Amino acid sequence: MTQQTLSRLADHLREAHHVAALTGAGISRESGLPTFREAQSGLWARYRPEDLATPEAFARDPALVWRWYAWRRSLVSDAEPNAAHYALARLEEEAPHFTLITQNVDGLHRRAGSRQLLELHGDITRFRCARCGRYAPTDDLPDEGPPSCDCGGLLRPDVVWFGEALPGAELEHAAEAAAECDVFLVIGTSGVVYPAAGLTGIAMRNGARVISINPDASAAPAGAVQLTGNAADLLPRLVELAYSA
Numbered sequence: 001m002t003q004q005t006l007s008r009l010a011d012h013l014r015e016a017h018h019v020a021a022l023t024g025a026g027i028s029r030e031s032g033l034p035t036f037r038e039a040q041s042g043l044w045a046r047y048r049p050e051d052l053a054t055p056e057a058f059a060r061d062p063a064l065v066w067r068w069y070a071w072r073r074s075l076v077s078d079a080e081p082n083a084a085h086y087a088l089a090r091l092e093e094e095a096p097h098f099t100l101i102t103q104n105v106d107g108l109h110r111r112a113g114s115r116q117l118l119e120l121h122g123d124i125t126r127f128r129c130a131r132c133g134r135y136a137p138t139d140d141l142p143d144e145g146p147p148s149c150d151c152g153g154l155l156r157p158d159v160v161w162f163g164e165a166l167p168g169a170e171l172e173h174a175a176e177a178a179a180e181c182d183v184f185l186v187i188g189t190s191g192v193v194y195p196a197a198g199l200t201g202i203a204m205r206n207g208a209r210v211i212s213i214n215p216d217a218s219a220a221p222a223g224a225v226q227l228t229g230n231a232a233d234l235l236p237r238l239v240e241l242a243y244s245a
């Protein structure tokens with residue numbers, strides 16, 4: 001893509017009253033975290049995330065699912081936010097109105113300073129009881145298997161698993177932002193998991209300019225302007241061009 005395209009998109013960004021962004025696993029790729037559909041490594045290579053991130057998998061083998069999340073948490077705690085996360089934190093300060101919607105559970109947006117954040121799929125570093133729903137402290141949790149809550153239920157990560165409902169208030173707020181924004185950025189997501197993927201359609205139908213940032217051009221939603229490349233490279237350039245003048 002040319003500098004001219006970036007400058008034109010930066011103009012749209014600067015002129016927008018409300019900017020919304022939807023992020024997926026790709027934005028954390030440059031922080032060293034594997035994306036959801038990439039092969040897992042090491043011991044976990046033979047499992048598909050789709051077979052572990054389900055209530056059925058947890059009911060069948062709670063220790064296996066718990067250990068997989070412990071491994072993913074260790075990757076997250078070793079990772080740092082990258083330039084793309086920081087660019088979105090800056091965008092929140094610069095745009096008159098900004099909403100950040102993420103499918104990620106890694107907490108890197110918050111660690112980069114984003115505050116107007118809707119975490120649609122939860123947070124891998126929080127825990128709640130699978131039976132009574134009570135939140136649990138996060139210190140001293142074992143890696144081998146889930147501890148029990150006072151009610152006798154097992155603790156689980158506070159994430160949304162396949163087949164589970166998304167948090168209603170967050171999803172509603174995200175849909176409102178998609179409907180009201182002037183520019184909708186879709187960053188590092190394959191756009192295949194609903195209802196999050198449906199937000200792009202809502203934005204488009206309501207007249208937002210949709211900009212997709214992804215190294216895989218085929219992941220861009222139809223009708224979006226494509227910036228083909230890494231988010232950690234392109235997003236800081238776009239935000240800098242928009243607000244440095």
Ligand code: OAD
Pocket residue numbers: 023024025026027029030035036037038053103104121160161162187188189190191192193213214215216219229230231232
């Ligand atoms: P995916 O793993 O499906 O897609 C990651 C996307 O990031 C792909 O389109 C890649 O091309 C793109 N990508 C890779 N490197 C990138 C980079 N450096 N910069 C920008 N983009 C890059 O992850 P998600 O779309 O986030 O849900 O997956 C959505 C949901 O599917 C997850 O939240 C999870 C899973 O089911 C639940 O667990 C409920």
